[in-house]
Amino acid sequence: MKKKFxxxxxxxxxxxxxxxxxxxFLELAKKTGFPRHxxxxxxxxxxxxxxxxxxxxxxxxxxxxxxxxxxxxxxxxSGPMIKSLGADYVIVGHSERRKFAGETDAIVNKKLKQxxxxxxxxxxxxxxxxxxxxxxxxxxxxxxxxxxFNKVKSSDARRVIVAYEPVWAIGTGRPAMPRDANExxxxxxxxxxxxxxxxxxxxxxxxYGGSVDAKIAETFLREQEISGLLVxxxxxxxxxxxxxxxxxxxVS
Ligand code: PGA
Numbered sequence: 001m002k003k004k005f006x007x008x009x010x011x012x013x014x015x016x017x018x019x020x021x022x023x024x025f026l027e028l029a030k031k032t033g034f035p036r037h038x039x040x041x042x043x044x045x046x047x048x049x050x051x052x053x054x055x056x057x058x059x060x061x062x063x064x065x066x067x068x069x070x071x072x073x074x075x076x077x078s079g080p081m082i083k084s085l086g087a088d089y090v091i092v093g094h095s096e097r098r099k100f101a102g103e104t105d106a107i108v109n110k111k112l113k114q115x116x117x118x119x120x121x122x123x124x125x126x127x128x129x130x131x132x133x134x135x136x137x138x139x140x141x142x143x144x145x146x147x148x149f150n151k152v153k154s155s156d157a158r159r160v161i162v163a164y165e166p167v168w169a170i171g172t173g174r175p176a177m178p179r180d181a182n183e184x185x186x187x188x189x190x191x192x193x194x195x196x197x198x199x200x201x202x203x204x205x206x207x208y209g210g211s212v213d214a215k216i217a218e219t220f221l222r223e224q225e226i227s228g229l230l231v232x233x234x235x236x237x238x239x240x241x242x243x244x245x246x247x248x249x250x251v252s
Contacts, residue, residue, distance in 0.1 A: 055237025061089030079118025
């Protein structure tokens with residue numbers, strides 16, 4: 001059976017204007033015919049999400065969600081709002097939100113649950129800040145997973161995609177070694193197997209993110225436990241992002 005891939009563009013706080021965002025999106029949208037085993041998701045900043053339309057080839061995602069569905073929460077954006085714009089995915093717990101917006105594991109857990117309640121598929125980001133030779137970072141990953149999935153039942157948990165994003169690899173031009181990412185993905189599945197069972201863990205999609213570009217995308221996708229990529233910098237140029245998608249299309 002062909003492995004199913006998901007390739008996600010995380011535009012972060014780019015591009016500078018709505019006009020530029022439209023140009024990039026149209027360039028992606030006019031490319032059709034990605035193979036069926038490759039799902040492509042564009043996660044732009046909130047204001048741009050409002051005028052992007054999903055199509056047969058491209059799905060939409062948000063980069064964050066608030067943990068309440070409505071209310072007096074100035075500046076926040078709810079799950080139902082995101083859903084109503086046609087998005088089906090939302091990134092939760094990205095390390096930049098953990099760092100710059102002070103998101104704790106407890107907040108990430110609340111956001112994950114709210115995303116699920118809103119009918120969105122969460123892309124849960126976890127990752128260690130430092131990779132130590134003694135492997136202490138595995139404990140960090142375990143704790144992040146256990147806290148994020150706290151009180152999430154398995155019928156909901158199966159809609160979560162886990163992105164292994166070592167913080168030291170994000171935006172640094174220093175990606176993880178594909179085999180190390182594969183080992184981390186396997187570890188993530190083991191932690192999930194302990195909680196939800198082996199057959200659950202076999203089905204969960206674990207993806208990698210951190211300094212991926214078109215040159216190295218394939219080496220990650222060829223790793224057994226890795227089912228896709230979360231791409232930051234290299235997703236801002238439609239051509240380089242499409243090259244990454246093409247890698248997934250050609251890996252079987
Ligand atoms: P990067 O970002 O590809 O620019 O390293 C990845 C991410 O933060 O999701």
